[in-house]
Amino acid sequence: MREDIFRLIPAPLLSWYRKNKRDLPWRSDPTPYHIWVSEIMLQQTRVEAVKEYYTRFIAALPTVEDLAACEEEKLLKLWEGLGYYSRVRNLQKAAKTIVFEYGGQFPDDIKSLKTLSGIGDYTAGAIASIAFGKRAAAVDGNVLRVASRLTENATVISDTAYRKALENALTAVYPEEGTACSEFTQSLFELGALVCKPQSPACKACPLNGICRARKHGSQERFPVLPEKKAKRVEDVFVFFIQTPEGFCIRRRETGVLKGMNEFPSAVVNGESAEEVLNGWGVYAFTEKKRKNFTHIFTHIKWNITCVWVETDVAPFDTYSLDEIEESISIPTAFKQCLQIFNQ
Ligand code: SF4
Structure with missing residues (x-):
């Protein structure tokens, strides 16, 4: 891990994010419930498509209590078209745990969040940092791509040890607890989604182009290193x-x-x-x-x-x-x- 490079990320990236962030429905009221639902939806679907599903879902089930009590067929209907139905079943299972074991209050620490159904390292990091302002990285495909290019790291991005090491290295450079942590997580997602795209990254417009090794060597297309595709x-x-x-x-x-x-x-x-x-x-x-x-x-x-x-x-x-x-x-x-x- 190139901690020397990671230490240089927060200042320029936060400044860029504050000027360029998209107006997304879950950003207007980033409660743990809203962030959780949006993150589970975003794991499988593009942001533009999720907006509509998210708005409909939250209108029908505005609180974690509503989700816990929702009748199964209605819940599946709300999820229809998103696929990966085990995710919405886990969402409800976790909602019941939050209601019955935590009195309707989301736990705010990574360890407790990860005990909830369907919440792994990534989602726990996203909820803890975005909703609670904690110092916790959330490593998704966007973050892996940006980090691999910044450091020219040739490890295959499906490698779990690499993912964990990256999560730890990024967490170490998080700002002080609070809004900046929430913004830093989202700024990494946003850079991957808007600038450091899989094909033809817009390096000229990138706030990190001065520290990026792939940009320096013209090797952007060689990173990240993807796992071999298995035949279906x-x-x-x-x-x-x-x-x-x-x-x-x-x-x-x-x-x-x-x-x-x-x-x-x-x-x-x-x-x-x-x-x-x-x-x-x-x-x-x-x-x-x-x-x-x-x-x-x-x-x-x-x-x-x-x-x-x-x-x-x-x-x-x-x-x-x-x-x-x-x-x-x-x-x-x-x-x-x-x-x-x-x-x-
Ligand atoms: S300079 Fe280019 S390759 Fe490097 S992080 Fe920015 S967009 Fe990605």
Whole structure:
């Protein structure tokens, strides 16, 4: 770690941040609850997309008590489209702990924060520094990129020991406790998001260009060093719109990816036909109306989806109207995109 370089970061970066920070909804009232919800959402989605989800979520569940008491289907509906549903389940689990074990007050120290479901080093650092003004770094992809370039560190950024060492080295240069700590964490995120971007960093406009080794040597594109990408498993999947006189079939997934979520009945297949799958569910008499192909990429799996719309008289699973599905049933994007079949 290049502590000599890190010591030079706070002054110019804070000054730049105060002039250039974006106006984001969670920044206007940075309570621990607001920072926590926004950080969990930001782990998987771009800032621009999160703004809308965040505003809707906080309007529906304004306090940690509301989150703890929220009915599951409503909670999943609020999260619909963000993916990684285990994160919102953990959010609620942690909210219950905060309400029942901490009397509704967030703990303000890293150690206690990390005992809460879904809160690891990064989120604990973000809450402790941004909401409580503590000296605690939060190392995300943006921070790793900026630090790797500043110091020309060639360690693969997925290396946990490197991440921990970077967290410690940055924490050591944090300003005094208070607003400046909150700003310093956000300034590192902001620099990575607005200036030190993955492609074509805007070094001329960077407040750290005088101390940056990658800038000095023209090696920006060589850092950070990313882990090798693993090939994704490819699966062929049928997703069925089973239309009956009572409505469309929906069921809960019991295994595999998206376990516990609602789906239009689906099956991973290995050469079986749509008819064979439907027969396996007791659907023998049906009319196929349309079919359409989609792909969906998960972290480790790629689905080649064939969506098939069939009409039948007997429903093998629970049924809902399209209005009910739209308004109150949470459907993950992998399945929801199949709704386009109606507009073919
Ligand atoms: S000078 Fe360029 S490479 Fe270095 S931190 Fe700034 S934007 Fe990133």
